[in-house]
Amino acid sequence: MHGIKNKILKIVFNLIGESISFAVNSLVANKLRTILSLLGITIGIFAIIIVFTVLDSLELNLRKSVESLGDNVVFVQKEPWQFGPDYPWWKYEKRPSIDFPVLDKIIKNCNSASAAAFVIFSSVTVKHGSSSIENVTVVCGSQQYDKVKNFEIAEGRYFNDIESSSGRPVAIIGDVLASTLFPFENPVGQTIKVNGAKVVVVGVFKKEGESILGNSSDTQVLVPINYARTLVDIHDENLNPQIMVRAKPGLTNDDLISELTGLMRSIHKLKPRNEDDFALNQTSLISTQFDSLFGVIGIVGWVIGGFSILVGGFGIANIMFVSVKERTNIIGIQKSLGAKNYFILSQFLFEAVFLSLIGGVIGLLIVYLITLVAGDSIGMEIVLSKSNVILGFTISILIGVVSGFVPAYGASQLDPVEAIRSN
Secondary structure (H helix, E strand, C coil): CCCHHHHHHHHHHHHHHHHHHHHHHHHHHHHHHHHHHHHHHHHHHHHHHHHHHHHHHHHHHHHHHHHCCCCCEEEECCCCCCCCCCHHHHHHCCCCCCHHHHHHHHHHHCCCCEEEEEEEEEEEEECCCEEEEEEEEEEEEEEHHHCCCCEEEEEECCCCHHHHHHCEEEEEEEEEHHHHCCCCCCCCEEEEEEEEEEEEEEEEEECCCCCCCCCCCEEEEEEHHHHCCCCCCCCCHHHCCCEEEEEEECCHHHHHHHHHHHHHHHHCCCCCCCCCCCCCEHHHHHHHHHHHHHHHHHHHHHHHHHHHHHHHHHHHHHHHHHHHHHHHHHHHHHHHCCHHHHHHHHHHHHHHHHHHHHHHHHHHHHHHHHHHHHHHHHHCCCCCHHHHHHHHHHHHHHHHHHHHHHHHHHHHHHCHHHHHHHH
């Protein structure tokens, strides 16, 4: 039994070796024809894999950005997170803005909430010495902001209760701001100017990297909401006022939203027949909106790559038909010496798969080189995943099998006498 297995393995390896040898000889003997034929496979694999690589990278970065918002956090806002041409902005513009006093009512009356924070955003100029950075996002948050927003502090600390309630001029700055304003010293304890007002740095956020949603803390300044009153009008609707509410452990967002809906309707004194004049948003809405977009882009990638692969498949088939014609005499000799039909069929199929794999490998190599260069230039991590590499090889193998089967089958059915007589 063991000897039979060894013989079978020996036959298979000999078959693969001969097929690779024939394929290499065909490549060397017909360089131009081979290059033109494999170009379609290379472009097709490249088109499909680059699209899925970019999509996977976008999704990965998007999920990281969404996770930083918190997957068990509900955002009480004026307008819902929606996309599309039918967005009724005129309807939402009439809604009342989310005001700071609502925060206390939520903290006192919402039993499903573990923490809540009032947050506004503004754009400011930050200075230290001769260094100045414009259009910096300043996040103005109430005391429990650290309990509803996912972030880490690399140096220093978060605001204490006294600093937050009394509105002391303190700030936590992002990693990029820290390295730019304080390249040679520890920023903690240093003073910066935010729109001309002096603020003491008490902490530095841990580096997060670029964010698709633009919510990376690397280029942000966080100050207590009560201090923000001296910088901006915290009631200004243009500052995107919102209340972030985190659900208690063991409760879902649906539980929290259900209670918040009733509470907000009570706060806004809405009658039973009146529709909500507020929005309760959650991060799953962002993912849902982008899923359809990624699906459309994925289909486009398959269509573009599919046409290229179709052309490449015809190219592989053409090479194999020519190869069969050129080696008809050899096929006849092999069959006269006892070679079975399946042996001839397998030999040419292996050759077609090998040729197709060459195009696939070249396409994958191009994608990999692009990921090495593009990541730094666009500020987003792009990675060629193992699943996409496997997908590339799988498509290449399938194209080789499909394109090579007809000529390989034709070769296996040749009459040995007629094949030997042919020129």
